[in-house]
Amino acid sequence: MTVAPEAPPVYARTEATTPTRARDRMRYDADVVHAILDEAFLAHISFTAFGQPHILPLAFGRDGSRVYVHVSSGSHLATAVRKAGDEGLPVSFAVTHADALVLARSAMHHSLNFRCVIAHGPLRRVTEPDELVRGWSVLLDHLVPGRSADTRPPNRKEAAQTGLFALELVEVAAKVRTHGLSEDEADLGLDHWAGVVPLRVVAGTPEADAGVSPELPAYLAAWTAEHS
Amino acid sequence: MTVAPEAPPVYARTEATTPTRARDRMRYDADVVHAILDEAFLAHISFTAFGQPHILPLAFGRDGSRVYVHVSSGSHLATAVRKAGDEGLPVSFAVTHADALVLARSAMHHSLNFRCVIAHGPLRRVTEPDELVRGWSVLLDHLVPGRSADTRPPNRKEAAQTGLFALELVEVAAKVRTHGLSEDEADLGLDHWAGVVPLRVVAGTPEADAGVSPELPAYLAAWTAEHS
Numbered sequence: 172m173t174v175a176p177e178a179p180p181v182y183a184r185t186e187a188t189t190p191t192r193a194r195d196r197m198r199y200d201a202d203v204v205h206a207i208l209d210e211a212f213l214a215h216i217s218f219t220a221f222g223q224p225h226i227l228p229l230a231f232g233r234d235g236s237r238v239y240v241h242v243s244s245g246s247h248l249a250t251a252v253r254k255a256g257d258e259g260l261p262v263s264f265a266v267t268h269a270d271a272l273v274l275a276r277s278a279m280h281h282s283l284n285f286r287c288v289i290a291h292g293p294l295r296r297v298t299e300p301d302e303l304v305r306g307w308s309v310l311l312d313h314l315v316p317g318r319s320a321d322t323r324p325p326n327r328k329e330a331a332q333t334g335l336f337a338l339e340l341v342e343v344a345a346k347v348r349t350h351g352l353s354e355d356e357a358d359l360g361l362d363h364w365a366g367v368v369p370l371r372v373v374a375g376t377p378e379a380d381a382g383v384s385p386e387l388p389a390y391l392a393a394w395t396a397e398h399s
Numbered sequence: 400m401t402v403a404p405e406a407p408p409v410y411a412r413t414e415a416t417t418p419t420r421a422r423d424r425m426r427y428d429a430d431v432v433h434a435i436l437d438e439a440f441l442a443h444i445s446f447t448a449f450g451q452p453h454i455l456p457l458a459f460g461r462d463g464s465r466v467y468v469h470v471s472s473g474s475h476l477a478t479a480v481r482k483a484g485d486e487g488l489p490v491s492f493a494v495t496h497a498d499a500l501v502l503a504r505s506a507m508h509h510s511l512n513f514r515c516v517i518a519h520g521p522l523r524r525v526t527e528p529d530e531l532v533r534g535w536s537v538l539l540d541h542l543v544p545g546r547s548a549d550t551r552p553p554n555r556k557e558a559a560q561t562g563l564f565a566l567e568l569v570e571v572a573a574k575v576r577t578h579g580l581s582e583d584e585a586d587l588g589l590d591h592w593a594g595v596v597p598l599r600v601v602a603g604t605p606e607a608d609a610g611v612s613p614e615l616p617a618y619l620a621a622w623t624a625e626h627s
């Protein structure tokens with residue numbers, strides 16, 4: 172299916188997406204899940220091959236309730252997907268932002284504020300030519316919205332040579348910690364500095380490649396300003 | 400063993416740490432591996448439980464050639480480690496930094512500059528009281544060097560209640576992409592802006608909790624300045 176299904180307003184809560192602990196940190200609203208995904212530059216994917224767990228960081232993009240990832244065709248992951256056949260390879264997919272250090276008076280209450288999305292499901296290789304071209308646009312526009320229109324698109328040969336894989340967002344949920352300190356009453360009078368140190372990712376000045384004649388395009392200038 | 404083994408100057412290259420592709424991006428020097436780990440606020444860990452791959456983001460710290468991770472005692476990961484027994488639970492551990500967007504003239508040559516460390520090995524629960532206390536110091540000083548001395552240390556009961564786990568860095572390597580564009584000769588004349596957009600993580604102004612009387616400590620002011 173070339174075009175991804177639309178996401179529901181709220182993703183279904185399932186056994187796999189209901190943790191044993193800290194359920195108050197879970198979020199199932201699609202807009203929360205999608206915002207966490209859309210803000211990230213890379214994801215990590217977990218899979219089992221030769222009886223061992225593996226992990227891989229990779230570039231990705233979201234199309235509705237589908238995620239596309241780019242994996243080298245010669246990688247262990249690509250091989251494992253091929254061996255898994257038509258049902259796809261079971262994977263676990265994560266995107267996480269570290270938003271703040273939470274420095275408490277007591278060692279045990281130190282924490283990180285974070286936003287995370289975890290999805291489970293079968294990963295399948297994209298082979299249909301129209302979906303390959305669409306998937307590549309999704310990956311590029313995920314980096315910088317508008318980018319796919321300002322490049323030479325992949326020809327069908329290129330698109331087929333590189334590994335594009337898709338995961339449907341069905342078993343998916345977000346987990347967030349956004350609050351300040353949670354300390355034991357007895358520790359509040361201790362003479363230690365305590366508080367929150369915010370973190371964020373910023374973009375520096377774009378560095379044009381040698382021989383580039385066009386000025387910095389408007390969509391990229393806007394994106395850089397938004398991330399400065 | 401309470402104190403972690405010293406790391407070798409260069410980690411051994413093994414079958415598990417030699418990829419099928421892009422071998423020129425691999426780094427085995429301990430100082431490269433450690434710098435990537437020490438700069439990160441969180442890691443992702445991959446494990447297999449009930450026949451399915453799982454992934455989890457978590458806080459961590461490094462002590463020589465050992466990594467400590469903090470996991471809720473009630474989590475699936477803690478349960479899986481308990482079930483695995485004395486040999487530990489096989490895991491795959493990753494830390495990744497996205498350092499720059501690489502925007503090429505052709506869609507296919509878009510990339511990310513990144514630095515990543517991946518380690519494989521058995522995860523074991525820390526139970527020895529001295530190592531629990533030491534491990535907690537490592538976790539705190541990983542967030543901000545010097546932090547562990549400016550907190551109320553965990554008492555033994557607290558340390559035993561929360562889940563601290565250790566992974567020895569033996570099967571470990573870094574993978575890095577740091578260069579600019581790699582484009583096809585035929586695309587160099589295309590009229591698209593192309594170049595690199597650097598990314599970095601910055602810390603904002605520390606926000607003290609209500610009722611904190613000490614001034615911002617020097618180690619934290621220095622750390623914040625370094626990350627601004």
